[in-house]
Amino acid sequence: MLVGGVFSAPTLFAMEAKNAGIVAEAGTFVLTDGQRKIVAAVAEHIIPKTTTAGAIEAGVPAFIEMMLNDCYKKPEHVSFKKGLDNLAKAKFLDQSHDAQVAMLTLLEADTKELMRSYSASKVKVGDNVDKDILEGAGGVPFWRVMKELTLLGYYTSEKGIEGSFEYHPVPGKFEVISNMKPDQKSFAY
Amino acid sequence: MNLNIDAIKSQTFDAIVIGSGISGGWAAKELTEKGLKVAVMERGREIKHIEGYETAMKNPWEFDHRGRPTNMAAEEYWAGMRTGYTPNEEHRYLFENDKQNPYIEKKGGFDWIRAYHTGGKSLLWGRQTYRWNREDFLANEKEGIGTPWPIGYDDLAPWYSYVEKFAGISGQAEGLDVLPDSDFLPAMQMTAPEVHFKNAVDKKLGRPVTVGRVAHLTKPGKQHTDLGRSSCNFRNKCMRGCPYGAYFSSLSATLPAAQRTGRLTMVHNAIVAEIIYDEKSQKAKGVRVIDQNTLESKEYFAKIIFVNAGAIGSTSILMNSKSSRYPTGLGNDSDQLGRNIMDHHLGVGASATVEGFEKDYMFGSRPNGLYIPRFRNWGKDKRSYTRGFGYQGGASREGWGRGVGQDGFGAQFKESLTHPGQWTVGFGGFGEILPDPNNRFTLSDQKDKWGLPVLSFEANFGENELKMRQDMMNDAAEMLEAAGFKNINAYNGQNTHIGLGIHEMGTARMGTSVKNSIVNKHNQVHEVKNVFMTDGAAMASASCVNPSLTYMAMTARAADFAVNELKKGNLK
Numbered sequence: 113m114l115v116g117g118v119f120s121a122p123t124l125f126a127m128e129a130k131n132a133g134i135v136a137e138a139g140t141f142v143l144t145d146g147q148r149k150i151v152a153a154v155a156e157h158i159i160p161k162t163t164t165a166g167a168i169e170a171g172v173p174a175f176i177e178m179m180l181n182d183c184y185k186k187p188e189h190v191s192f193k194k195g196l197d198n199l200a201k202a203k204f205l206d207q208s209h210d211a212q213v214a215m216l217t218l219l220e221a222d223t224k225e226l227m228r229s230y231s232a233s234k235v236k237v238g239d240n241v242d243k244d245i246l247e248g249a250g251g252v253p254f255w256r257v258m259k260e261l262t263l264l265g266y267y268t269s270e271k272g273i274e275g276s277f278e279y280h281p282v283p284g285k286f287e288v289i290s291n292m293k294p295d296q297k298s299f300a301y
Numbered sequence: 302m303n304l305n306i307d308a309i310k311s312q313t314f315d316a317i318v319i320g321s322g323i324s325g326g327w328a329a330k331e332l333t334e335k336g337l338k339v340a341v342m343e344r345g346r347e348i349k350h351i352e353g354y355e356t357a358m359k360n361p362w363e364f365d366h367r368g369r370p371t372n373m374a375a376e377e378y379w380a381g382m383r384t385g386y387t388p389n390e391e392h393r394y395l396f397e398n399d400k401q402n403p404y405i406e407k408k409g410g411f412d413w414i415r416a417y418h419t420g421g422k423s424l425l426w427g428r429q430t431y432r433w434n435r436e437d438f439l440a441n442e443k444e445g446i447g448t449p450w451p452i453g454y455d456d457l458a459p460w461y462s463y464v465e466k467f468a469g470i471s472g473q474a475e476g477l478d479v480l481p482d483s484d485f486l487p488a489m490q491m492t493a494p495e496v497h498f499k500n501a502v503d504k505k506l507g508r509p510v511t512v513g514r515v516a517h518l519t520k521p522g523k524q525h526t527d528l529g530r531s532s533c534n535f536r537n538k539c540m541r542g543c544p545y546g547a548y549f550s551s552l553s554a555t556l557p558a559a560q561r562t563g564r565l566t567m568v569h570n571a572i573v574a575e576i577i578y579d580e581k582s583q584k585a586k587g588v589r590v591i592d593q594n595t596l597e598s599k600e601y602f603a604k605i606i607f608v609n610a611g612a613i614g615s616t617s618i619l620m621n622s623k624s625s626r627y628p629t630g631l632g633n634d635s636d637q638l639g640r641n642i643m644d645h646h647l648g649v650g651a652s653a654t655v656e657g658f659e660k661d662y663m664f665g666s667r668p669n670g671l672y673i674p675r676f677r678n679w680g681k682d683k684r685s686y687t688r689g690f691g692y693q694g695g696a697s698r699e700g701w702g703r704g705v706g707q708d709g710f711g712a713q714f715k716e717s718l719t720h721p722g723q724w725t726v727g728f729g730g731f732g733e734i735l736p737d738p739n740n741r742f743t744l745s746d747q748k749d750k751w752g753l754p755v756l757s758f759e760a761n762f763g764e765n766e767l768k769m770r771q772d773m774m775n776d777a778a779e780m781l782e783a784a785g786f787k788n789i790n791a792y793n794g795q796n797t798h799i800g801l802g803i804h805e806m807g808t809a810r811m812g813t814s815v816k817n818s819i820v821n822k823h824n825q826v827h828e829v830k831n832v833f834m835t836d837g838a839a840m841a842s843a844s845c846v847n848p849s850l851t852y853m854a855m856t857a858r859a860a861d862f863a864v865n866e867l868k869k870g871n872l873k
Binding site for chain 1: 358360361362365366367369370371372373376489490491492493533534535536537538659660661662663664665666667698700701702704705708709710711712714715716718719720721
């Protein structure tokens with residue numbers, strides 16, 4: 113079984129569209145320094161530094177830009193930049209911490225509305241393999257891509273894994289546990 | 302013409318095996334162990350066991366895109382993208398680039414997933430291992446579908462047992478007619494919600510549920526450790542290649558066994574273009590291969606030839622082996638070559654969330670799930686379609702990925718995602734596809750970079766499969782409901798093709814006569830008696846269980862027959 117949760121998979125998504133005769137253009141994706149600052153600030157809001165590393169320390173902002181260029185296509189490039197433009201227009205970086213949180217909370221609520229047009233499904237595609245599909249029209253909204261790439265970038269980074277989970281690259285056994293302690297960290301492999 | 306006698310000698314063997322995948326590996330092992338000098342022709346590059354598994358021990362952060370395919374990879378691995386997992390960064394190096402290995406799809410589409418290297422798809426298989434049942438071999442004849450099987454369960458049973466002991470199959474004996482038990486190594490554990498599910502489904506619906514039967518060593522025996530294999534470490538990163546040799550593959554098991562006889566010659570980068578037919582003796586005398594890098598053409602000779610290039614690969618080699626006796630392909634008197642493509646249809650089932658079980662968790666990542674054997678059209682059950690389906694699935698606790706769809710962000714959100722989330726459960730069906738002569742591939746006029754014909758596929762699901770899918774979806778939901786699970790999401794993916802299961806079968810089927818099939822009950826091409834086909838190509842029907850174990854058993858059985866025939870002088 114792959115990791116839980118439903119990811120938008122723009123590349124898969126583009127493949128589905130191909131059957132309908134529409135192929136999204138790949139194009140390139142580069143941010144300006146101003147946009148990079150917003151991405152870093154938003155990523156750090158999603159995963160802030162606490163007793164463990166935050167998104168910035170784990171290298172998430174650069175990861176997001178690289179992923180958008182390498183793995184996402186025009187529709188997400190456009191929707192992502194539109195989201196950044198909106199935050200720039202609202203002078204996001206000039207706001208207090210609390211005001212920024214309020215803005216992002218609102219953005220999340222709006223995105224939820226936008227996402228209603230997307231249908232998510234989990235489909236078994238092979239022995240022990242599930243495929244998550246998120247389908248919809250147009251680019252996946254900024255906040256959704258931002259959140260998903262922040263979590264992916266962070267929880268699969270060295271700092272993120274070692275700070276968050278019990279990492280056992282070679283577990284050596286499979287054992288069911290029936291008395292898990294309440295503060296048990298997830299096992300990562 | 303090459304008249305160099307030494308060169309011909311060095312290119313002459315007792316047997317040639319085409320392909321080093323799951324069945325080719327078995328042919329190589331059995332034939333060398335029985336004393337034959339064997340050359341294995343592998344069209345792909347050489348991959349060495351352990352050291353060749355370049356991504357096996359990488360940490361998650363060492364994959365640039367954390368596993369996801371890039372846009373460029375998506376374009377190059379366009380067929381693989383349909384599976385949703387083969388072009389993953391972790392194991393893409395073991396799959397073929399579709400753009401460089403093109404094929405043509407006519408109406409219906411076909412997913413052709415290839416792996417050209419030592420061991421072929423045996424490095425990448427799902428490792429789910431099930432015997433066929435008695436009815437599986439009888440259904441064609443009873444229902445007048447396809448062609449009758451000339452063999453039955455009893456013909457294969459001793460060979461199932463033989464290959465299971467060597468391969469190492471973990472599973473639970475259940476004593477079911479529908480899913481005959483194998484010779485098992487200890488079973489893997491079920492999680493608590495899975496045990497609950499098993500009990501509920503058995504009690505309320507009378508359907509047995511068992512833990513998946515997998516070709517993983519859970520308690521290796523001497524026959525395994527002698528080859529350097531060891532126990533499963535429950536990393537569940539199998540498709541990258543297993544450095545412990547814990548799952549069965551040609552690289553971990555059959556090829557080293559063949560190697561230690563001192564009678565195996567591996568020839569890599571050798572694409573078999575055709576089997577050379579000798580009109581006078583009515584036998585094959587060898588193969589013509591093309592070096593995939595230098596394009597150099599070379600001939601190899603042998604007394605017997607095992608064709609184990611995967612169903613499509615093996616069949617296309619026969620098609621391309623034209624002679625005045627066989628103008629449409631070697632052994633194709635029946636015109637069945639390339640027809641009756643089967644697979645297992647999937648992408649249909651149901652998932653749900655599980656309430657409670659908060660204190661239950663598991664350590665280690667089980668490379669396996671649960672299995673629900675076929676129950677439709679079995680016993681007294683009768684449906685509006687024929688044959689049936691089984692399910693694979695299981696329950697697990699959500700990881701950090703659940704955060705993507707959840708509200709919130711910030712310190713508390715971050716902390717919450719470091720703990721296991723709620724249990725979720727899901728089952729997907731694997732349905733039997735009927736043989737249909739109109740589901741086929743042919744050689745097109747286009748040529749690939751080696752000058753060989755590009756294959757053209759035309760395959761569609763029939764009414765029987767489409768009807769069955771309704772049950773596959775509804776029955777999965779019904780069982781999740783019986784267990785009291787919540788938020789049930791039943792699905793029936795419409796966008797799937799034949800081939801998605803990567804269980805290609807049937808294109809050079811076994812049958813009772815040269816008029817209805819390509820090979821006889823010994824997997825021997827009817828009238829070219831020194832050519833044997835023992836991979837998926839030989840299947841006359843598909844059952845609903847995963848096919849590899851049956852290829853293994855058939856190969857060992859056919860190798861035994863072939864060597865006996867050779868000794869008797871019947872293959873001269």
